[in-house]
Amino acid sequence: MSIDEAIMPTSDSATSTHLSFCRVCHASCPMEVDVTLGRVTAVRGVADDPLFAGYTCIKGRQIPEQMSHPARIRQSLRRRADGTFEEVSSADALDGIAAELRRIIDTYGPRAVASYTGTGGYQNSVAVPAARAFHDGIKSSSFYTSVTIDQPAKSVAPFRTGIWEAGYHNFRDADVLIAVGYNPMVSSYGPVGGLQGTDPFVKLREAKARGMKLIVIDPRRTELASRADIHLAVKPGEDPTLLAGLINIILDEGLFDHEFCDQWVSDLDALGKSVAPFTTDYVAQRCDVPADQIIAAARMFAAGTKGTCGTGTGPNMAPHPSLTEHLGIVLNTICGRVNREGDLLESGLFLYPETPKRAQVIAPRSAVTGAPARFRNLRGYRGEMPTATLSEEIITPGEGRVRALIVSGGNPVVAWPDQELTIRAMNDLELLVVVDHRMSATAEFADYVIAPTLALERADVPHLMDRWFAAPYTNYTDAILERDGDVLNEWEVFWELSQRLGSTLPFPGGDAPTDTRPTDHDIIELAYANSRMPISEVRNNRRKIHPEKAMVVTAADPSCTAKFTMAPDDIVEELAVVRNESDGADALGIDGTRFPFRLVSRRLKHRLNSLGNELSVLAAKGSTNPAYMNPSDMAAYDIADGDLIEITSPRASVHAVVESAPDVRTGVISMAHSWGGSSLTDEKVRDIGTPTSRLVSVDQGFDPLTGMVVQSAIPVAIKLLEKLNA
Numbered sequence: 220m221s222i223d224e225a226i227m228p229t230s231d232s233a234t235s236t237h238l239s240f241c242r243v244c245h246a247s248c249p250m251e252v253d254v255t256l257g258r259v260t261a262v263r264g265v266a267d268d269p270l271f272a273g274y275t276c277i278k279g280r281q282i283p284e285q286m287s288h289p290a291r292i293r294q295s296l297r298r299r300a301d302g303t304f305e306e307v308s309s310a311d312a313l314d315g316i317a318a319e320l321r322r323i324i325d326t327y328g329p330r331a332v333a334s335y336t337g338t339g340g341y342q343n344s345v346a347v348p349a350a351r352a353f354h355d356g357i358k359s360s361s362f363y364t365s366v367t368i369d370q371p372a373k374s375v376a377p378f379r380t381g382i383w384e385a386g387y388h389n390f391r392d393a394d395v396l397i398a399v400g401y402n403p404m405v406s407s408y409g410p411v412g413g414l415q416g417t418d419p420f421v422k423l424r425e426a427k428a429r430g431m432k433l434i435v436i437d438p439r440r441t442e443l444a445s446r447a448d449i450h451l452a453v454k455p456g457e458d459p460t461l462l463a464g465l466i467n468i469i470l471d472e473g474l475f476d477h478e479f480c481d482q483w484v485s486d487l488d489a490l491g492k493s494v495a496p497f498t499t500d501y502v503a504q505r506c507d508v509p510a511d512q513i514i515a516a517a518r519m520f521a522a523g524t525k526g527t528c529g530t531g532t533g534p535n536m537a538p539h540p541s542l543t544e545h546l547g548i549v550l551n552t553i554c555g556r557v558n559r560e561g562d563l564l565e566s567g568l569f570l571y572p573e574t575p576k577r578a579q580v581i582a583p584r585s586a587v588t589g590a591p592a593r594f595r596n597l598r599g600y601r602g603e604m605p606t607a608t609l610s611e612e613i614i615t616p617g618e619g620r621v622r623a624l625i626v627s628g629g630n631p632v633v634a635w636p637d638q639e640l641t642i643r644a645m646n647d648l649e650l651l652v653v654v655d656h657r658m659s660a661t662a663e664f665a666d667y668v669i670a671p672t673l674a675l676e677r678a679d680v681p682h683l684m685d686r687w688f689a690a691p692y693t694n695y696t697d698a699i700l701e702r703d704g705d706v707l708n709e710w711e712v713f714w715e716l717s718q719r720l721g722s723t724l725p726f727p728g729g730d731a732p733t734d735t736r737p738t739d740h741d742i743i744e745l746a747y748a749n750s751r752m753p754i755s756e757v758r759n760n761r762r763k764i765h766p767e768k769a770m771v772v773t774a775a776d777p778s779c780t781a782k783f784t785m786a787p788d789d790i791v792e793e794l795a796v797v798r799n800e801s802d803g804a805d806a807l808g809i810d811g812t813r814f815p816f817r818l819v820s821r822r823l824k825h826r827l828n829s830l831g832n833e834l835s836v837l838a839a840k841g842s843t844n845p846a847y848m849n850p851s852d853m854a855a856y857d858i859a860d861g862d863l864i865e866i867t868s869p870r871a872s873v874h875a876v877v878e879s880a881p882d883v884r885t886g887v888i889s890m891a892h893s894w895g896g897s898s899l900t901d902e903k904v905r906d907i908g909t910p911t912s913r914l915v916s917v918d919q920g921f922d923p924l925t926g927m928v929v930q931s932a933i934p935v936a937i938k939l940l941e942k943l944n945a
């Protein structure tokens with residue numbers, strides 16, 4: 220392993236300062252890292268970074284404690300016959316795991332071996348490519364990640380409409396923006412063309428100063444919504460209704476881009492017919508949003524010249540997620556919000572092979588062409604299988620049953636939909652391997668726990684943000700620290716297993732070497748082969764904007780005849796279904812009156828899914844995921860701050876601690892997901908929270924295209940359980 224040289228002398232000779240970037244979440248904020256006697260003593264933002272300008276968040280600033288935390292797993296663990304764990308070397312653990320994998324492959328076939336990479340794994344630029352390569356090497360299609368239970372609609376919806384090869388408008392010169400259920404001030408996430416998590420407060424202030432109009436669609440007055448010109452506080456689950464209503468107004472008033480639609484849209488009339496039933500009065504009543512605000516929002520968006528509509532995680536977890544995503548694309552398309560010939564793309568797309576960026580449409584096609592799942596007529600898409608079926612793939616006998624699972628940087632027991640089903644699945648496996656630095660709720664069920672490197676112990680590139688950076692920006696980090704313990708980078712787990720199984724580890728740049736041990740950098744080069752900027756060049760261009768390398772949109776191929784399809788048959792059918800529903804709860808086949816509240820998902824500034832409760836500063840911000848409620852709803856139920864309630868859905872119940880929140884609309888409970896532990900009865904809810912995933916069913920109201928489960932806008936009822944000050 221090569222350790223980055225100190226780049227900044229300090230007055231304290233025992234301390235050196237290094238440049239790196241945070242990998243707690245995907246935003247990849249640059250950091251200065253102080254190291255004293257091999258330990259991180261401080262981190263801070265890089266003030267002169269040309270894109271982030273010193274921005275970091277509270278989660279990233281806890282890296283020193285995360286690295287040196289006494290409870291960090293630094294040595295692999297193996298379950299004994301009596302159920303307890305014993306420490307073993309990583310080599311011994313991998314020997315045992317490989318022997319079990321060999322037995323399972325020989326007995327059931329390669330599909331019986333599955334892996335799941337969670338949000339934590341996604342922060343490592345080679346974790347997902349290595350897991351994918353492992354599956355290719357052993358010829359198992361059972362490759363799963365958190366993307367398919369998070370925002371899968373984003374991966375498949377553009378293929379159904381057709382894709383504008385040069386992409387939709389950039390944020391940097393937007394004069395209008397619609398943000399549907401995202402809040403980068405807290406999540407650090409924004410869709411392409413939306414406000415990103417790179418210094419979001421300043422970036423939004425600058426955009427507003429240049430005159431950008433902001434429309435936010437969200438049942439909660441979020442940090443972003445409080446800065447909006449128009450905030451449509453929609454009822455949870457009604458995003459598709461509201462978006463269809465906005466489209467209807469724009470078409471009806473002739474506010475769309477006629478010239479663009481004439482040239483590039485094949486079925487504007489059919490679109491108009493399909494959204495016509497979504498009259499403003501109907502939409503206003505159903506969404507509980509004033510009609511004049513809906514009209515004003517439609518006109519404001521259409522009056523802009525640049526800027527997009529984009530969605531976040533919440534709408535992608537609510538009923539009809541692929542339809543919601545589709546309608547966002549429709550809004551952008553009919554208003555002609557695409558990059559035109561001569562425009563510059565915002566991001567440099569440096570880490571992926573260069574593809575043409577012509578001002579033309581790539582014809583619609585299905586993205587859902589992967590291996591068939593065994594449930595609900597679902598299939599794989601974009602090289603992955605749908606995680607919402609994985610518990611059933613494990614527990615259901617028959618050809619193709621999954622018997623071994625490798626979890627990398629994820630916590631299925633609190634994150635996968637239907638917690639009770641997930642726990643059954645974890646108990647049913649013949650082999651469960653968890654790669655995690657803490658004893659998570661899922662690790663409790665493992666046969667082996669592999670101790671991984673943490674971010675500052677490995678090299679990386681900002682592989683997710685490369686598509687979203689608001690400038691053609693590159694960064695790279697070497698490892699800053701020597702490894703603390705017998706820990707492995709995620710790619711090493713799969714490389715070691717491949718070695719023992721005699722399988723290959725094929726990356727885009729070729730097979731990983733087997734005769735010599737590759738370095739982190741070698742694997743990054745293999746995983747990001749043929750990138751627009753060679754990785755060796757990226758490595759020499761850290762924290763740099765390359766205005767001269769911005770991608771320029773070129774003219775359409777004169778022979779291009781492809782057009783967008785805005786109203787394909789299945790979308791027309793789904794719009795009719797939505798129009799006939801009385802409420803989003805209908806999508807679940809549920810009598811909404813018995814479940815008068817809607818539970819919506821949210822982010823918290825001090826947590827990223829299940830990560831953070833072990834860190835003292837973050838834990839001090841709150842040890843539970845409160846059920847945020849409007850004070851008037853609390854008064855109606857005689858509930859005060861800190862009281863314990865039971866939240867019941869048609870599937871199950873959770874306990875939660877109530878906190879008043881005037882920013883949440885009435886009838887809504889707003890909770891962060893992926894908290895809690897493995898107990899189904901929440902005895903420790905005040906200490907560790909509770910997983911809202913327990914409340915949902917995998918086979919009710921799922922998205923027929925992706926299998927996405929309804930995990931937000933969940934119909935629930937509440938009951939007071941315990942007064943805090945009884």
Ligand code: SF4
Nearest residue numbers: 241244247248276279
């Ligand atoms: S926003 Fe994400 S990458 Fe940036 S400091 Fe916070 S956790 Fe780290």
